[in-house]
Amino acid sequence: MKEGLPIEEALPRLKAALAAGPNAVLVAPPGAGKTTRVPLALLGETWLGDKTIVVLEPRRLAARAAARRMAAGLGEDVGETVGYRVHLDSKVGPKTRIEVVTEGVLTRRMLGDPELAQVGAILFDEFHERSLNADLGLALALETQGALRDDLRILVMSATINGAAVARLLGNAPVIESEGRAFPVETRYLGDVTLQEIENATVSAIRRALAEEGGSVLAFLPGEREIRRVADRLGEVSATVHPLYGALSAREQDEAIRPAAPGTRKVVLATSIAETSLTIEGVRVVVDAGFARVSRFDPRSGMSRLETVRAGRASVDQRRGRAGRTEPGICYRLWSEAAHRALLPALPPEILVADLAPLALDLAVWGAADPASLAWLDAPPQAATTQARTLLEQLGALDRDGRITRHGRRMAELPLHPRLSHMVLAGAEQGSGGRACEVAALLSERDVLTAQARDPDLRRRLDALNGSSDPHAHRGRIAEARQAAQAWKRRIKAAKDDAAMSVGALVALAYPGRVAQRRGGQGQYRLVNGRGAALAPEDPLSREPYLAIADLDDAGRDARVFLAAAIDRAEIESLFADRIETTEDVVWDERAEAVTAARRVKLGALVLDETKSETGGAEARAAAMLAGIRLMGLDCLPWTPGLRTFQARNRFLHRLDPSWPDFSDEALLAGLETWLGPFLGSSSRRAHLARIDLAAALSARLDWAQQKKLESLAPTHLDVPSGSRIALDYDVDPPVLAVKLQEMFGQVETPTVGGGKVPVVVHLLSPAGRPLQVTQDLGNFWRSGYAAVRAELRGRYPRHPWPEDPLTAPPTRRTKARM
């Protein structure tokens, strides 16, 4: 049955390559048969001797299936020549020469036995998926080969990856290519559709496919939400509609992938789960919305969030291929050919976007403190590596110098995320190992409640795990979680009866940065790391003053809480005794408009206790007062009109000469500490500001020489010919002299300020005080403007002098009679 496979033709070349050198790359599309054929073909090679072949698969399902198919090919049972080893399940025997393992299994084995003395070859299958563990496994295998085992064969098998890059990493290993076996698929580009439009567009495309083509339809959507809505809107169609995504039970998934009954058609609405993991029989048409939902880890917050992005080209081609498994097919793409050219060849590999804490722990056990000492296709990014090592140090897995500790080694032996390993070990030390294993199972396996429960409470899940009946309990997953918890309890030899620690306290051991305190509105919390988080306000959990949050989505202003448990104050104090600080904070209380001092007991950003106090150093109180002035604005200071004029005169001089001190509001606010600070005295509330000597404070901004020059450069008043002293207005630029026209008789030169540099703007006023003329050139006004003004006003103000020649008339502020 294997003889017809396209891979057969490539096997002789592959064997020759591995006989000649230690490494090779095999590029073969899906359906070529490489997974089953290649390991069996290598079994008789002389370089292998009596050693074994390890085949790496990215999924448990695939590992078991591959072992089964190979064993069947030999006419044997699994566990004889061919065996498998996956998490919590293995079938290997003394005769086993081919061991199919999932990726974590290989890493764990290499950490315990770096030499891999019994292994002759490692085959990395589906390497194009670039899973974190495959990248790590390859890096470790390359180091083992280089340092200890030059006879170890490494074969990278890949469907679509650029073989050249891997070949280079493998020391310029030969690349062997094989034909695939698939039917042609016609691609129809339906034009660009935005993320918001994909649901409607998918509905139309599916209807069109059902009308124009035969066979079943497989549509790719980013997630469960879109799948549900498309299913709703599809309404009555000539086919049965089946959702397909990871959170469904095995039974529901089987239902979706079963071939349609004879004479009927199906429409399967799937996430990327149907891209590689599951094959659906009878699909002739693929409708691809072109998006993928991916998890992205943010090293700054230490949290992940889901993002919906354009799928990569490799991935949409893989989706299209699903239409050509058994006969020629059609693929509708909800984008244009131009948009297709702009797609990324592939989305970034996991190692570039994932939480690297597990990787960093494994590397520390391996002895590679610096990831750069290993060979990578893409090196682990610096920011995520640093965050991971900081976390591991906090958890006690690394010492100050970044070396693995005893605790760290024990953590790495458990098949859990380092946070959960730490929780299990630290919980066990406090007599709660059993419950810690149960919580670890709840947090690492799939949710034991169905999605309909919409309840983030972990305690309810623990109860369900321990047998209490719950309408939303998922029996299959409860069994899985129990099995995992049992396995870990045996591993750490947990005592039977323990429940000393609450679920919340255990969660806090794993996620110390995610202890949260209720704040402000209903359902709103603040995390130790300062981030906001939110629960639905009607959620009973939101009555709790403190939570320990295990899972949340780091999107938006407040992260949404998916899994949490209550934790009480006493537990927080005993867990974090060494991180709780008492500080004396002196701050401005905006409502009271006063400085307040408080003793605060803090855990990170959380204020556990606050007591008002009258203490606080003078300096801190002054700083808080100044902060208050900044908030209230300069108007809270005891300004007088004279002081505002003083400010305006100085602003005028600063405009003229930038080396003159700046008295603008902005500059004054910015420099409060320097100029106002020394004059604050013991002011600690708004009312106290009235007694500040603002004049002295402002004057002190000028040095002695400037104070002397101020009066001559920017006088407050000018003497005019009538003998009056008229105030200048410095709020405008240039400054304005507003004076009755008659008081200026005889003055030809425009008065100046700024040491003669700036002629003032003269506003010549009528006897009633209304401006008649605005001029910066008095002489010109007398010559050319005065006559008209005189003609117009002589009649209206007969009691005032309107001489024919204003230059010789005596200036006066009086009427003719008073003169």
Place this chain on the structure above:
DNA sequence: CTCTCCCT
């Protein structure tokens, strides 16, 4: 309008 997929 609460989450893609996978693994020790």
